[in-house]
Amino acid sequence: MPLDVIALVLLGAALHATWNAIVKAGSDKSLDAAMIALGAGMVGLAFLPFVPLPASGAWPFILVSAFLQFAYFQLVAAAYRAGDIGLVYPLMRGAAPLIVASTSGIVLGEHLSNAALAGILVISAGVLTLAFESRHGGRHAFVLALANAVVIATYTFVDGAGARISGNAVSYTLWMSLLPPVLLFSWAILRRGRDVVAHHVKRNWKRGLFGGAGSIASYGLALWAMTKAPVASVAALRETAIVFALLISVVILKEKASIWRYLAGATIALGVLVLKLG
Template sequence: MPLDVTALVLLGALLHAVWNALVKAGSDKSLDAAMIALGAAIVAVPVLPFMPLPDPDAWLFILASALFQFVYFQLVAASYRAGDIGLVYPLMRGVAPLLVAASSGVILGERLSAGALAGVATISAGVLTLAFEARNGGARAILLALANAFVIAGYTYIDGIGARLSLNPVSYTLWMALLPPVLLFAWAFSQRGVAPVLFHVRQQWWRGLVGGAGSIGAYGLALWAMTKAPVATVAALRETSILFAIVISIVFLKERISPFRIAAGCLIALGALMLKLA
């Protein structure tokens, strides 16, 4: 892979970890997650006029993806209320590809290679290592993160099929970004009232724009890189976001350092890389 492509994929992985850190560091994690979804939609809107509409067959998948994304952002917020990013992020990011790999035989009729099986085993070892964290009060955070991994695996299948049906994956992604903030803010307004939500948005608008731009930017960089280098290599390199999240958790968020957490994060990142390269 060319050096410039490698650097941009790593930048995308860093951006993904950063927007998660913005949610973790925020004072109201549910609203901050909703604002990042809104920021991604705001970034997407100016590009839409220059993109073709997705094929009609893809719109049902865009709607289904929005519903999964709504649950995803709610669980992101709940996970970060319950635990550290250094604990939660590797589970959400690393276990999802494990679930996809493990279920692809039933759903898509695919058989796992020896390398993929090794990746599954490595991620599983990382998850089991994190069980030691549960003894220190991390059980709820681990369960929420694992639940979100199932949601991520769900919308991975939905988007994988929908993007192919759309005949334009970039257009599909941009349209898909519009609906989740509508659902998230409608829920927030119904639960909290309009005035408190708008007050938080006025105070923390920058968090949504920066995080939303990072969210869209991370995916856009990956799409671009996949036109310049093998898809499997790019997808594997993106899993370095797990390691970036661990570094951010220690250096910037001042979360406690646990040997089990560091070992688990490295195992999950390695396993995810092995899965993508298999």
């Protein structure tokens, strides 16, 4: 994989960890996630006049992706209610690239080199190592996390193919960001009422805009990379976000990190090196 592609995917991973930290620090995980989606949509809307329309063949992918993103955010909230982040996040993010790598040959016709496959396996092993740090939540959280890993793998395929068909990964990303917040807020208003949702937006719009900008930039960089390198390799490399999350946890939030976190970070770093050599 080219060095510039690796560098930009790593930047996207850092942004991904940042906006996840914003959601984690919030008082209402479901509405905070919706706020991130809204912020991403607002950023996307602002830049739409400066990019060309995606190719016509990309629109079905954009529509399907919106509903997959809605399912993703709903499963994230449900999994975090059932179990702690130490178990749920590694399972979701670690299992997804394994699914992508094992099925990309069938779905996209991509065939990875042995070195690239080894790098993907090492990165995933590093992420999954974090699950040993916290095993609270039981079977329900485990099932929800794995279900979301399937959703993540599915939208990775959909968006990887859609970005290539669109002819412009940036344009695809911006248009793709518009519908998920509509779905998320419609659902939130239906479930919790307009006043509750409006109050949350009024108090947290700045956090949502900042996190949303990081979210759309992170995913846009990943989709651009998927037009330059195998989708499975990019999907695995994105999971280095867990390393940046570790740094945020220890350096900024002053949280204690167990030996499992440091072992996972070292394993992921090794996987990135193997992936580069592949």
